[in-house]
Every structure is written in structure tokens, then in C-alpha cells.
Amino acid sequence: MIRRIINKVFGRKPRAPGSGAQILPLAAHGIRRDQLDDCALKVCETLAQAGYKGYLVGGAVRDLLLGKTPKDFDVATDATPEEVRRLFRRSRIIGRRFQIVHVMCGRETIEVTTFRSNGQKETEEEDERPTDEHGRLLSDNVFGSMADDAARRDFTINALYYDPAREEVHDYFGGVADCKKRVLRMIGDPDTRFREDPVRMLRAARFAAKLDFHIDPDTRRPVATLAPLLANIPRARIFDEALKLLLSGHALRGVHQLRAEGLHHGMLPLLDTILDDSTGERFINAALKTTDSRIAQDKPASPAFLFGTLLWPQVLQRWHALESAGEKPQPALFLAMDEVLDAQRSQLAIPRRYDGMMKEIWALQPRFEQRGGQRPYRLLEHPRFRAAYDFLLLRAESGEVATELGEWWTRFQEVDEAGRADMLQADSSPKPRRKRKRKKPGEAAGGETQPA
Numbered sequence: 001m002i003r004r005i006i007n008k009v010f011g012r013k014p015r016a017p018g019s020g021a022q023i024l025p026l027a028a029h030g031i032r033r034d035q036l037d038d039c040a041l042k043v044c045e046t047l048a049q050a051g052y053k054g055y056l057v058g059g060a061v062r063d064l065l066l067g068k069t070p071k072d073f074d075v076a077t078d079a080t081p082e083e084v085r086r087l088f089r090r091s092r093i094i095g096r097r098f099q100i101v102h103v104m105c106g107r108e109t110i111e112v113t114t115f116r117s118n119g120q121k122e123t124e125e126e127d128e129r130p131t132d133e134h135g136r137l138l139s140d141n142v143f144g145s146m147a148d149d150a151a152r153r154d155f156t157i158n159a160l161y162y163d164p165a166r167e168e169v170h171d172y173f174g175g176v177a178d179c180k181k182r183v184l185r186m187i188g189d190p191d192t193r194f195r196e197d198p199v200r201m202l203r204a205a206r207f208a209a210k211l212d213f214h215i216d217p218d219t220r221r222p223v224a225t226l227a228p229l230l231a232n233i234p235r236a237r238i239f240d241e242a243l244k245l246l247l248s249g250h251a252l253r254g255v256h257q258l259r260a261e262g263l264h265h266g267m268l269p270l271l272d273t274i275l276d277d278s279t280g281e282r283f284i285n286a287a288l289k290t291t292d293s294r295i296a297q298d299k300p301a302s303p304a305f306l307f308g309t310l311l312w313p314q315v316l317q318r319w320h321a322l323e324s325a326g327e328k329p330q331p332a333l334f335l336a337m338d339e340v341l342d343a344q345r346s347q348l349a350i351p352r353r354y355d356g357m358m359k360e361i362w363a364l365q366p367r368f369e370q371r372g373g374q375r376p377y378r379l380l381e382h383p384r385f386r387a388a389y390d391f392l393l394l395r396a397e398s399g400e401v402a403t404e405l406g407e408w409w410t411r412f413q414e415v416d417e418a419g420r421a422d423m424l425q426a427d428s429s430p431k432p433r434r435k436r437k438r439k440k441p442g443e444a445a446g447g448e449t450q451p452a
Ligand code: ATP
Pocket: 057, 058, 059, 060, 071, 074, 152, 153, 154, 155, 158, 159, 197, 199, 200
């Protein structure tokens, strides 16, 4: 209590780096050693046997605490990267400035990080860390104690360390209690921490959506003002973060959370135009929902497909505009694709390696309209048919094309050869062919001889 008052009076943050952790026994957190994967357990044990600390840290502890299956396991240690590498035969040092060690066992990789400090001192006057004019930290690469390591992490629920040997959780900032309350709370002063690394704002939106947590009001408050700082972050890092959000299994909630916090300008600037249009909104919502359910079923979700859906409303708009201006449908579509891809590069920087697949999926869309002759068979054999068909279903779901078109293609894949022939006949019979034969005298208008 007295310490808290002193902290308040002298402007010191409570539990500054260097203060101790609360050590919680199994009964308080419920994470048993056997819930860890073998590889992570072995890494922690090997480190301990060599006289180092080895704790499970970050997302894995948080997810176990919440009864979720962690997607990967990270380990933090007081051993230097070089010392870690020497302990594990199958390991390698990754990165130059910020070195981490990848330890491989079986097909798995465990990321081992040496405790780091962000160099923060007890008082602001002593703090001499290099930042840019907005407070962005320019260096984050000093080894430190475990307490320093906890203090440089972003949210209280991400600063939990699990010791498998003793089945204890080291909790520096009340992360276990916040997990129980389902609160996402920034460690330290939110304004300063968001300025140090504006990407933390995107992470806040992602974790809130993924975990269905409520963002603590003090943590949330500075976001509206600081959101424009995302403009100073390298586009590649923003893209990585966008991908993490979209593939988190909670993309639908995540994207809407981003918009609610006003963060999408810095990450998915195209979102405003899309969501302001009801067909666009239905299309994107359907796409995000499908992605989320694929991830829930452990099915792969392709980034190219996803970004293809995010950009489609713009492609569609440009395509129609160019057509109305007199361009033929096919060249209009190709022009629209290139224009949209060029324009997004300055905003979101989707890597060029996805362009090929996005373009193929888009370019196949008009071909679904052609349901006569050999064309449907040829489309069916196209290597991108499956992705393009899934894309068509989203267009049908959002009302951009007729539901019947999607249903036709679903049926066409299911029925046997005779069924397909019937479908083609049934579909092509009422429509006049483009190239009409010259009418013979006495023949009915538009009449065509049906194949026997
Ligand atoms: P996920 O389940 O999405 O992987 P995670 O919490 O493991 O969630 P990572 O991006 O893998 O997230 O980061 C691992 C840990 O590193 C985090 O839990 C957090 O403690 C710390 N961390 C990552 N990025 C930052 C950041 N920008 N600022 C501060 N700490 C960070």
C-alpha cells in the first residue's frame, strides 16, 4: 500500500522491471506438465539439466490457461543463443540483430529466446533508449533478467512463464487474474507502449478477437489517437500482422474489431470501401466466415485466396466501370486486376508471390457463366478449379451472382457422365447460339436442331 502511494506520488509505475513475480502452484493455474508437447518439455528439461532456466512462455501458457490447444510453443531462457545452440544437436540461430534459436525435434520447431530487456530504467529521466520522434523504440536487443523480459512483453496475459519441472507459473503483472477476467491489459503505460511499437495496437485487436477478451479501457483509450502511427511501420510487418489476424481462426470478429478501433486505415485501408457497400460487406463476411470455419476444421486456408476475396470488390467495381466505358469484358477484367494489384501495393504490400494465384482465381470467374459445349469440362480440369469454385460460391452467397449458378456447378461436379450431358443440354437448349445459321425458308425463328 505504502509502496503504491509512493509510486503514485513519484510517478513511478507499479511493478517496474526488477520487481518480483508471483509464483503460482498447480492448484492456482491448473496447467499440468503432461499438457505440454514432448518437444517443448524436452527443451525445458535439457536447459535445466545444463544449469539454465527454461520456461514455456507467451501464447502457449496463455492458451493452456484458457483451456485451448496452443498453436506453437516458445521457450525463454537465461542461456545465450550460442549456449542454447551448443545444447541441441538439431538447432540453428536465426536472425542477426535479434537472435533466437530454432530447436528441431521430429517435424516440430521450438523457438528459444534469451531473456531480453528493453533497457527501461526505473524513472523516465534515466531512460535513454533510442526512439523516433513519436516514441517508437529503435532498438530492442539487450539481454536481461527474467523480470526485464516480462516487462518488455506487451500484455499481462502474454507475460506468464511456466516452469514444467515444478508445474509453477511465474506471473509478473497479474496475467492469470486477467485471463480469468478475460481482460486484455497492456503492461506499463499504454500510451508509451503503443508508441514504442504501434503494431501492438493491431495485436490488441487480434487477441481481443481471438480470445473473445475485452480490452481494458485504459489500454484502449490511446488507440484512437495513436492509430495513425501505423503509417511509420514497414509494410512487410503490417502484412505479416494482417495475415496473422486473417488466419487466426477469428478473422470475422478480428476485421470488425479493427474497424471499430479505427485501426483498419493502417492495415486494410480497402476495408472502408468494401464494408460501405452491402454486397461487398456480405461477400467479405462470407469469405471471412468460411476461412474461420476452415481453420476450425484444421483445413488449410490460402493467403492468396483470402487476399483475392479482400480485393475482389474493387476488382469488380473497376471491371464494370471499364466495361461501361466500352471495353470488352475479358480485357476489362484483366485491366481491372492489374490496376487493383498496383494500387494495393502502396497500401498493404501483398507480396507478389500471391499475384499469380489471385489473378487465376479472378480470371476464371467469367468462365463459370459459360455452361455449354465442352467448356464446363475444360474448366473442371483447370488446376485452380477448386479455389475458383469456392470463390464463386462466395459471390453467390453475397448476391453478386445468382445462387442458381453456384448450385449448378455444385451439381455438375456431383453427377455422373450422363447427368452432366443432361445438365448441359438442359442449360444450353433455351438459349440461342451466338453464331446463328442463316434461316432456311419455313424454319421457326430462333429454332435450333437439338443433337440426337
Ligand atoms: P499467438 O498464439 O498468436 O502466436 P503469441 O502471444 O505467442 O500469440 P507471438 O507473436 O508469437 O504471440 O509472440 C510471442 C510473445 O512475444 C508474446 O506472447 C509476447 O509476450 C511477446 N511479443 C510479441 N510481439 C510483441 C510486441 N510487439 N511487443 C511486446 N511483446 C511482444
